[in-house]
Structure formats: C-alpha cells, structure tokens
Amino acid sequence: MSSVDHAWNIDALREAARQRLPRGIFDFFDGGAEDEITLRDNRDAWSRLRFSPHVLRDVSKIDLSCEILGGPSRLPLVIAPTGGIGIGWPGADVAIARAAMLAGIPYTLSTTATASIEAIAKANGSGRRWFQLYILHDQDFTDRLAERAWAAGFEALVLTVDLPVGGKRERDSRNRFTQPYRPGPAQILQACTKLHWAWGILRHGGFPALENIVGLGAAKLDHFQSQASSVGQQLDPAFDERGFARMRARWPGKLIVKGVARADDTERLLGLGADAVWISNHGGRQLDGAPATVDVLSDIVQAVAGRVPVMIDGGVRRGSAMVKARALGAQCVCAGRPTLYGASAGGLAGAQRALDILTDELYRTMQLVGARNMQEITLDLIDSRTLPRVR
Numbered sequence: 001m002s003s004v005d006h007a008w009n010i011d012a013l014r015e016a017a018r019q020r021l022p023r024g025i026f027d028f029f030d031g032g033a034e035d036e037i038t039l040r041d042n043r044d045a046w047s048r049l050r051f052s053p054h055v056l057r058d059v060s061k062i063d064l065s066c067e068i069l070g071g072p073s074r075l076p077l078v079i080a081p082t083g084g085i086g087i088g089w090p091g092a093d094v095a096i097a098r099a100a101m102l103a104g105i106p107y108t109l110s111t112t113a114t115a116s117i118e119a120i121a122k123a124n125g126s127g128r129r130w131f132q133l134y135i136l137h138d139q140d141f142t143d144r145l146a147e148r149a150w151a152a153g154f155e156a157l158v159l160t161v162d163l164p165v166g167g168k169r170e171r172d173s174r175n176r177f178t179q180p181y182r183p184g185p186a187q188i189l190q191a192c193t194k195l196h197w198a199w200g201i202l203r204h205g206g207f208p209a210l211e212n213i214v215g216l217g218a219a220k221l222d223h224f225q226s227q228a229s230s231v232g233q234q235l236d237p238a239f240d241e242r243g244f245a246r247m248r249a250r251w252p253g254k255l256i257v258k259g260v261a262r263a264d265d266t267e268r269l270l271g272l273g274a275d276a277v278w279i280s281n282h283g284g285r286q287l288d289g290a291p292a293t294v295d296v297l298s299d300i301v302q303a304v305a306g307r308v309p310v311m312i313d314g315g316v317r318r319g320s321a322m323v324k325a326r327a328l329g330a331q332c333v334c335a336g337r338p339t340l341y342g343a344s345a346g347g348l349a350g351a352q353r354a355l356d357i358l359t360d361e362l363y364r365t366m367q368l369v370g371a372r373n374m375q376e377i378t379l380d381l382i383d384s385r386t387l388p389r390v391r
C-alpha cells in the first residue's frame, strides 16, 4: 500500500505531499501571497456555511451527474489549471489529466504546465478538456498557443484575468524558489533527504520545462521577485477589454473568464462575450485581502441571473463544498490543490485518490442532506443564518 492509499481526506494527501517534497517545492504549491489571509479565508468561508438537512427521504440511490458548460460531467467538479507542477512529480500534469478523464470530469491545462498541449490531449483522450490562457507580451506566441489548443481538441478557453502581475509569494522568496527551478546548495542538501522525490527527477532526466512557453526565455529576478513574478514578467499587464474582445473574436469555442471577484464586473464580461464566469482569487496566490470566493458567490450569481454558468474555486477540500456551491447557484466547483497534492504524493494513483475522496464525500453529504440529484440541491439546504450577506 502506498501513502496515498492511506489518505482518508485531502489534508492527509497534503501531508503525504509535504513529506515527499523538498520544502521549496511544497511551499510553492501550498502557499499564498503575503500574509496568506485570502488563502486561509477561502477555506474557512466554506466551513462557515452550515446545512439545513431533510430527513426521512429515500437516499438509497444518488445521482452525482450534472451539466457543466453545456456538456455532461459525472460530478459538479472541474480540475483548475496549475502551472509548473512537474517539479513535484514528473508527469504530474499527464497524471491529473488522465485522472480527470477516468473520473468523467473536465480538466483545465495551464499555459505554464510542464506538459505540452498535445501530450495532454493524448493523455486526456476522449475526456473534456479546457485550455487556460495567460495573455503574454508576445501576441503572436499567445495566438499560436490558442490555435494549438483548438487543434488538439480543447473545447473551451479559460482566460485568467487576476494575474496582471505576479503576487508577492513570500514562501518562495524565503526558499529562494525560482523558475526555471535552479536549486542552490541549501536546496540540494535538503533534496538529499527526499530520496523518492530526487530519484523521480533523476529518472526523468532532470526538471521538466514549462513546455508550452519554452522559447520565451527565463526572466531575471530581483530581490522581491519569486516564481510567480518571473511568470508574471511574461504577461502583458496592459491586457484590457480590447484584448479580451480580440481573443473572443479569434477563439471559436466557449470562452470562460477566470478570476472574477465582484458582481459589477460581470455585466461588462458578458457584454464582451464571456460564456461563463469563473470566480477565483487564484487560490489566495495573488491579491492578499481579496474576499473568500464563496463569500461573493451569491452576489455574482444574482448579477449573472442565469445567463451563463457560474463556477467557483478556492479552498475546496471537502466534497460538501460541491453541495454548498450548487445550493448557492454555482454550476460546479473547480479544484487546484487537491489533485496537485495527490499527484505530488503518488502520481496518477494520488490524483485518483483525491477525486475518489471528493466523490465519496459528495455522495455521503447528498445522502445526509436528503438530496438525491443535482436538482434537489436548493438554497434551502443551507442554514440561512450562515449565508453571507448579499449586497
């Protein structure tokens, strides 16, 4: 039995990843910006919501399936994009893409993934896949990325709009964590105590590259910059509504806008042709002090008024969050770190374990609140005294 088979919840997978990885890498995955207020609050906000369960309902059969962005999904769950993760487990992106396909849920590939668009399309096979796009300084390069994604069967483009510059991630600065990953003497010494991890990297022939942006060149870092800033340097901070409209006109498929945090932005985004709104604060890695995502969910659902699907990520560590999100009007939740912890601890088996845990918890929660399918998950299942105030 591997360490992931013993993991009974996502926190146990996180701990397995922490034990396997050198500190700098674990902290890059796990950490947030500045004082990590938003990172913590994302998770706490889910637990502030309480249920108001029904009793005496036949819950012997539960249907977890739902529609996401006009297509079928076996769960109200999407894999959120996570860049640079192959330094934890070579092949982590492929493992997660495969796990998503096997679980029957959509998968999102990051622009800064450590696997190519084409390799992921192969691993994800008949699965539903979306491509997350950062708008880079180099417009032709950005356009080519989107074209490759479309050619490789990615049905939706996820435009991330909460990273005009990299957040100030102080764990990375403390650990002297840089991208491309170049461990100094202290990190090499530490890596010697993480033999499983080191062996995996050696067997792979070294650290994997950010496959889709190879050729853009490494950024030079100053004292206050970290990995996030180095990727941030490749991004175009001037990206605005005009750039958005341009991408909309070029992309033939569905376009999702990721990183929305306030209701009054949604009107503009829908006017510009967004097909879905993805509420996110980048897992607390960008603006520290941004609101917990679930605290703004009801406001945004109200503003969108059913015109397009609303999705939400940040701090989802329990299957019950899927029930809470659906009750508040989201179509699905998206999760970044849960499968990342799993894959870092145990590759494909770890990513699958994360999805199994969340599926089991969702099933059990639906039985316990008396909801037999997604239609029966309604707002009254949440104790109204615990709802965030709608503005």
Ligand SMILES: Cc1cc2nc3c(=O)[nH]c(=O)nc-3n(C[C@H](O)[C@H](O)[C@H](O)COP(=O)(O)O)c2cc1C
Pocket (backbone or CB within 6 Å): 028, 029, 030, 042, 080, 081, 082, 083, 084, 085, 110, 111, 112, 113, 132, 160, 258, 280, 281, 282, 283, 284, 285, 313, 314, 315, 316, 334, 335, 336, 337, 338
């Ligand atoms: C290690 C790591 C890398 C990430 N890379 C990206 C990225 O390349 N593009 C992006 O839009 N979001 C990225 N995110 C943010 C996630 O897509 C998502 O918004 C966040 O992880 C959700 O919070 P959760 O980890 O609590 O589920 C990253 C998150 C992590 C933890």
